[in-house]
Amino acid sequence: MSTAVPSLADLGWDPSFLPDPSDDDVRPARVTLQGRDVWRVHDGAAEHSVGVRGRLRAEPGSLPVAGDWVLLAGGAADPVIEAVLPRRTTLARKQAGQRTVEQVIAANVDLVLVCAPAHSLNARRLERELTVVWESGAMPVVVVTKSDLLHGDVAQTLDEVRSVAIGVEVLAVSSYDGDGLDVVRALIPPGVTGAAIGPSGAGKSTLVNALVGHEVLATTAVRSDNRGVHTTSARHLVPLPGGGLVLDTPGMRELVIWADDDALEATFVDVDTLAAGCRFSDCGHHSEPGCAVLAAVEAGELDEDRLESWRKLQRELAHLARKQDARLASEERRRWAQLTREGRSRSRP
Numbered sequence: 001m002s003t004a005v006p007s008l009a010d011l012g013w014d015p016s017f018l019p020d021p022s023d024d025d026v027r028p029a030r031v032t033l034q035g036r037d038v039w040r041v042h043d044g045a046a047e048h049s050v051g052v053r054g055r056l057r058a059e060p061g062s063l064p065v066a067g068d069w070v071l072l073a074g075g076a077a078d079p080v081i082e083a084v085l086p087r088r089t090t091l092a093r094k095q096a097g098q099r100t101v102e103q104v105i106a107a108n109v110d111l112v113l114v115c116a117p118a119h120s121l122n123a124r125r126l127e128r129e130l131t132v133v134w135e136s137g138a139m140p141v142v143v144v145t146k147s148d149l150l151h152g153d154v155a156q157t158l159d160e161v162r163s164v165a166i167g168v169e170v171l172a173v174s175s176y177d178g179d180g181l182d183v184v185r186a187l188i189p190p191g192v193t194g195a196a197i198g199p200s201g202a203g204k205s206t207l208v209n210a211l212v213g214h215e216v217l218a219t220t221a222v223r224s225d226n227r228g229v230h231t232t233s234a235r236h237l238v239p240l241p242g243g244g245l246v247l248d249t250p251g252m253r254e255l256v257i258w259a260d261d262d263a264l265e266a267t268f269v270d271v272d273t274l275a276a277g278c279r280f281s282d283c284g285h286h287s288e289p290g291c292a293v294l295a296a297v298e299a300g301e302l303d304e305d306r307l308e309s310w311r312k313l314q315r316e317l318a319h320l321a322r323k324q325d326a327r328l329a330s331e332e333r334r335r336w337a338q339l340t341r342e343g344r345s346r347s348r349p
């Protein structure tokens with residue numbers, strides 16, 4: 001953001017977020033932070049703490065999250081969130097303690113930097129994270145962090161990572177010596193919202209700080225007038241000097257898998273492609289005759305651990321789907337019970 005106060009475009013707004021621009025009484029704003037019962041939003045003029053209309057509370061899952069575009073109603077002094085605009089992407093995880101309820105952590109993230117530290121690469125973890133990102137609708141990019149620790153042997157590491165991150169851009173950065181930072185910056189131009197996920201200690205904070213650079217941090221530290229304030233107050237939606245944004249919100253960095261089969265297929269295109277050659281269309285690639293996937297493992301063309309990882313995620317997702325079906329079925333039963341009760345009381349004389 002070049003100006004002190006970010007414009008809506010600086011915040012990632014484009015008019016197609018608004019399906020029906022006819023209502024003059026509301027204005028768009030972006031959620032920078034989701035609190036317990038209060039939201040921080042930026043409307044391109046200032047940042048406000050706001051509440052939501054009661055009807056948004058009635059429906060579970062319809063409350064705004066960080067990154068959401070919302071419509072504000074009310075005057076500048078007491079704005080309130082009137083509606084949440086349709087999300088382009090949603091990063092979600094299973095709710096803590098609740099195995100089957102999806103909790104949306106962040107919305108409208110375009111690009112996710114999946115950070116994998118060079119000194120402890122974990123292919124299985126990467127597959128899991130890529131599946132979550134594919135599911136979100138955002139574009140994953142694998143960033144091998146701390147490339148300085150590889151002492152020049154970067155190409156081989158990148159090849160290894162590419163073999164599990166098929167169809168995904170893989171690059172190396174060192175926040176210490178600055179290598180690769182420009183490539184990451186170029187991926188987050190004006191209007192694009194990025195986010196970083198990855199294990200603790202992967203270097204996510206260091207990377208975001210390096211992307212932000214000293215200029216922006218200095219602005220915050222030096223300026224005591226209001227014009228510099230947005231950089232601190234909007235700290236969960238971090239503006240980059242090049243114009244893009246990085247959304248860093250609690251709970252987003254460590255995502256537990258929540259995905260469906262399509263996302264799994266996107267992560268395991270190699271397995272999926274091989275599976276087309278299996279004799280049975282519902283082949284589980286365990287011991288079925290004519291299994292092309294097992295044949296590829298046999299021939300050394302597919303890593304056995306990768307197949308095991310696919311099986312494990314497949315099992316997890318199937319389990320999740322069954323639980324979710326059970327939950328939906330019981331909700332449906334409750335709803336019908338309610339409707340029939342209402343029907344009965346209405347038909348009484």
Ligand SMILES: Nc1nc2c(ncn2[C@@H]2O[C@H](COP(=O)(O)OP(=O)(O)OP(=O)(O)O)[C@@H](O)[C@H]2O)c(=O)[nH]1
Nearest residue numbers: 146148174175176199200201202203204205206207
């Ligand atoms: N050698 C090297 N070390 C780095 C680099 N980037 C970060 N580190 C170090 O790695 C450690 C973890 O970095 P953080 O940025 O805090 O990692 P994080 O992913 O944000 O960790 P959490 O906040 O726990 O999720 C710190 O000691 C950093 O100094 C790098 O490019 N090269």
Ligand SMILES: [Zn+2]
Nearest residue numbers: 278283285291
């Ligand atoms: Zn098979």
